[in-house]
Amino acid sequence: MRYELYYHPTVQGRGEFVRLALEEADADYVDVARKYGKAGVPAMMKIIEDKRAARPPFAPPFLKAGKLVIAQTANILFYLGPHLKLAPRDEASRLWLNQLQLTVTDLVVEIHDTHHPITSWLYYEEQRPAAKRRAKDFWRYRVPKFLGYFERVLQNNGGKYLVGPRLTYIDLSLFQIVEGLRYAFPKRMKRFERKIPGLIALHDRVAKRPRVKAYMASKRRIPFSQWGIYRYFKELDC
């Protein structure tokens, strides 16, 4: 089946967790808003704004898979997992994998909010003191809690993958989390990485997988920027 992924064409954002899964699985997919240039974003907005749709997405990313239109990153991955052979098939393991992915979802909100804690309707520069306080607490309390948790899960599963004996989509998502934190907080992340040796080794193994490596070197991988979830501000990274 040819999948259609709908997401903002200029940022990695939440869409990247889906892109990584599709790429690793060598799935047949179209990144609609990128492929069709100026026509892509209106195509995406038309689906979101269709007032008569029975099951409209609230926001991108969403995936068209045949007649299905599936939104919410973790939900898309829950659906794709078995089809892409990036999830175990038994119910208990799928729920466990979904639970971990939803914890990534929570972490992503908190990463974003380090640079826009007060509101997304003010520029970063208009909320810099609040961002500094938020980033400080994020690194003091939240990063150790989240990444410490994933490190523990990884180690308790033998150290190679998070769930079961094979790569699943949560491994790809944690690769992306490490990439994003390195971009947004290079200094802080450098200091912190010694506390999560398993996750860093997992990141490095994922980076070397042939399809991920090819994807990362291609134009399909959108560069990090000052838009989206991960943004670099020197004063937040101290």
Place this chain on the structure above:
Amino acid sequence: MRYELYYHPTVQGRGEFVRLALEEADADYVDVARKYGKAGVPAMMKIIEDKRAARPPFAPPFLKAGKLVIAQTANILFYLGPHLKLAPRDEASRLWLNQLQLTVTDLVVEIHDTHHPITSWLYYEEQRPAAKRRAKDFWRYRVPKFLGYFERVLQNNGGKYLVGPRLTYIDLSLFQIVEGLRYAFPKRMKRFERKIPGLIALHDRVAKRPRVKAYMASKRRIPFSQWGIYRYFKELDC
């Protein structure tokens, strides 16, 4: 099966979405941290902090169902849905229901952040100006977007339930969202309700269901308070 729900004993919080489903279904369950008094919270923390657990929860709420330990509110409901007859059984509808529940998850974070936008490690009183700005944008942009979306989904499904021809757990969750917004923002919500007549009618129908009604009148329903997701501050409600 007797379910065990683990959640903070003094707030509705995220656990309430699960409690409402268990109550409406008349399920056999124990609210562990409440039932066992002082011993309940340590029992919960022991599971979270078990360093050797293969599949530990990151945070409450979590549910024990036989040998399964399931965390993340939407994941718990995804599992419980078919067992409690609060979800359709076909895959496409379950994904759609999950998608809607994950949108409630997103909304819940934003409701909480109206009173603690900068960080949870400062008191409300230490971040009041930021909270005022956040609450203003929340009501200007986010509430209309979220609740307008759910209203549209409800109306496009015939107006009685969100998904399919019967009550599902998303209807109970939206009942709780209306309850919470009425508590935290009575004035703003009163003005806004005329824009979501379908959701308000749904709320009222859910409130009249015999088991929900009995639950709401019981001591099992924890009152709203100044702790948890929904908090009332006069200056945020203007």
